[in-house]
Amino acid sequence: MTYPTTAANAVAETLPRRPRRGSPLSRLGASFAMFRNAKSITGLVILGFFVLLAVFGDLISPYGPLEKDFTALRQPPSAAHWLGTTHMGEDVLSQIIFGTRGVLIVGFAAGIIATLIAVVIGVTAGYISGWRSESLSALTNVFLVLPGLPLIIIVASQYENPSLLLVAGVLAITGWAWGGRVLRAQTMSLRNRDFVQAARANGEPLWRIITVEMLPNLTAVIASSFVGTVTAAVLGLTTLAFIGVIPITNLNWGTILFWAQQNGAFPDYWWWYIPAGLCIALLGMALALVNFGIDEYVNPRLRSAGERARALRKKGATISDSVTAVRAPKGDA
Amino acid sequence: MSTLEFRNVSKRYWVRGSGHLLALDDVSFTLASGQTIALVGQSGSGKSTIAKIITQLERQTSGDVLLDGTPIPRAGRGLRRYRQQVRMVFQDPFASLNPYHTIRHHIERPLRLDRVVPKFEVEDEVRRLLERVRLDPDELIDRRPHELSGGQRQRVAIARALASRPSLLIADEPVSMLDVSIRLGVLNLLADLQRESRLGVLYITHDLATARHFSDEIMVLHRGVVVERGPADRVILDPQHEYTRALRDASPDPDKHFGAAAGATTTGADS
Numbered sequence: 001m002t003y004p005t006t007a008a009n010a011v012a013e014t015l016p017r018r019p020r021r022g023s024p025l026s027r028l029g030a031s032f033a034m035f036r037n038a039k040s041i042t043g044l045v046i047l048g049f050f051v052l053l054a055v056f057g058d059l060i061s062p063y064g065p066l067e068k069d070f071t072a073l074r075q076p077p078s079a080a081h082w083l084g085t086t087h088m089g090e091d092v093l094s095q096i097i098f099g100t101r102g103v104l105i106v107g108f109a110a111g112i113i114a115t116l117i118a119v120v121i122g123v124t125a126g127y128i129s130g131w132r133s134e135s136l137s138a139l140t141n142v143f144l145v146l147p148g149l150p151l152i153i154i155v156a157s158q159y160e161n162p163s164l165l166l167v168a169g170v171l172a173i174t175g176w177a178w179g180g181r182v183l184r185a186q187t188m189s190l191r192n193r194d195f196v197q198a199a200r201a202n203g204e205p206l207w208r209i210i211t212v213e214m215l216p217n218l219t220a221v222i223a224s225s226f227v228g229t230v231t232a233a234v235l236g237l238t239t240l241a242f243i244g245v246i247p248i249t250n251l252n253w254g255t256i257l258f259w260a261q262q263n264g265a266f267p268d269y270w271w272w273y274i275p276a277g278l279c280i281a282l283l284g285m286a287l288a289l290v291n292f293g294i295d296e297y298v299n300p301r302l303r304s305a306g307e308r309a310r311a312l313r314k315k316g317a318t319i320s321d322s323v324t325a326v327r328a329p330k331g332d333a
Numbered sequence: 334m335s336t337l338e339f340r341n342v343s344k345r346y347w348v349r350g351s352g353h354l355l356a357l358d359d360v361s362f363t364l365a366s367g368q369t370i371a372l373v374g375q376s377g378s379g380k381s382t383i384a385k386i387i388t389q390l391e392r393q394t395s396g397d398v399l400l401d402g403t404p405i406p407r408a409g410r411g412l413r414r415y416r417q418q419v420r421m422v423f424q425d426p427f428a429s430l431n432p433y434h435t436i437r438h439h440i441e442r443p444l445r446l447d448r449v450v451p452k453f454e455v456e457d458e459v460r461r462l463l464e465r466v467r468l469d470p471d472e473l474i475d476r477r478p479h480e481l482s483g484g485q486r487q488r489v490a491i492a493r494a495l496a497s498r499p500s501l502l503i504a505d506e507p508v509s510m511l512d513v514s515i516r517l518g519v520l521n522l523l524a525d526l527q528r529e530s531r532l533g534v535l536y537i538t539h540d541l542a543t544a545r546h547f548s549d550e551i552m553v554l555h556r557g558v559v560v561e562r563g564p565a566d567r568v569i570l571d572p573q574h575e576y577t578r579a580l581r582d583a584s585p586d587p588d589k590h591f592g593a594a595a596g597a598t599t600t601g602a603d604s
Binding site for chain 1 (some may be wrong): 351388389417423428434442443446497516
């Protein structure tokens, strides 16, 4: 397997270099700083691996996903079929590779839609006050308690063949509320900070206060709510496929589990269901790692002592002088 | 020349459960450019409420705030013109600068908003302003607030407040969050700028010593009411109101040893 290293290189390439001051690049660098720690990078590397699988699936996979080989039914892993075959003689590895695409498309599309809704409603509810804020907050609470899966089952069953985007849309509508709540709380604490008051006193227009002064300070929260929604959407999609709500033509990891379940693969034909389960777990772990990395960036106290010491050494300080390492002020002579 | 006038201004806050809180009760005063007034009072006396109303971050419940005889409009171009004339330096330089933006951004925004200088001169003006507050533009202009010391940040905040070329400046406890060793530097800078641009300064503080050092007049606020106002020396040396006396006696006096009788006047030596 050469993919992980390729993915690692690809991700390392896109990571920002030490930015020069003032350039637009340094602004970009500042926005990506939250991904510049071991946990986030590990998560991004795994994520990058799956993205490559999804993009180049047609080239990589040894067989077509539905290509049947009736001479090899329910075969355990072998040189010809690395992850064995199904009851129809289909190659499990190829199905997994092709299934990645659907999972990622639905996951990211749902994440993007949900984050957009969460930002618009959450930040607005946090900035305004009074009954308007309260009613937006009530709306968020309604969506928070809305049972997602039953709703999706009802919506999906209305359609003969629901498209991936429709599934993503429904997952997003049921999944934005948590991010919306967190963003509302963060915005409420930001809006009373002096620098926002100073911008108001300077006569900055409202849209600039929100987009230029406040949103950049919310990036970490937004990113973490995005990652959280993607995780929820991936789990939601595979669950739906597994219980058979999403038709079998829509190939993804959940569908593999569905067929394995339908054909009595548990527990003897382990190669049929374990890889798909592992992929779901691995993708979930990658997203969780990215989220932990963001959390640590926002709250450095979450770092373990060893990591703190390493971070200090990188800056050229040791743990003992960290308390007194302050730049000598030049303007206060 | 500009004159800011508070005419019978009151401010009530609605407190859930316990009714109204009268933060300001019928406050009237005037502040003209070239003049420095210190506003003194303990926490909760309404000092910051006055600052919020002057900057119109909050609207008074009753009474009028007038600039050169005209009441401040609620919104629109009139309010913008008013805000261009009256600027504020916040108390906490660690909170009043946006951690995400560079020093350049902070000083550039008011320049662009009020079109103080043509676009191609903005960069030069930012540098000039940094030099006016005795900061090195080359070193600081592209840094972010967390890379600066408290005193440097407060100087940046002062430069931002001066960018729109206001005639009145509200300084809300501008040195209380700074290290004692650099307070005087920042205060002297404010005094110099005040003299250079003939600014009217409302210096909000609870420190009588700097109030006397820095301002022509002292106004004492107690529970939302102005209890005393007069020339700085007169208010400190010969306080008329009981509360002012209490406030003066509460501040430490370096000339007086702890053993000396409390309340004994030290005014003889000073006057």
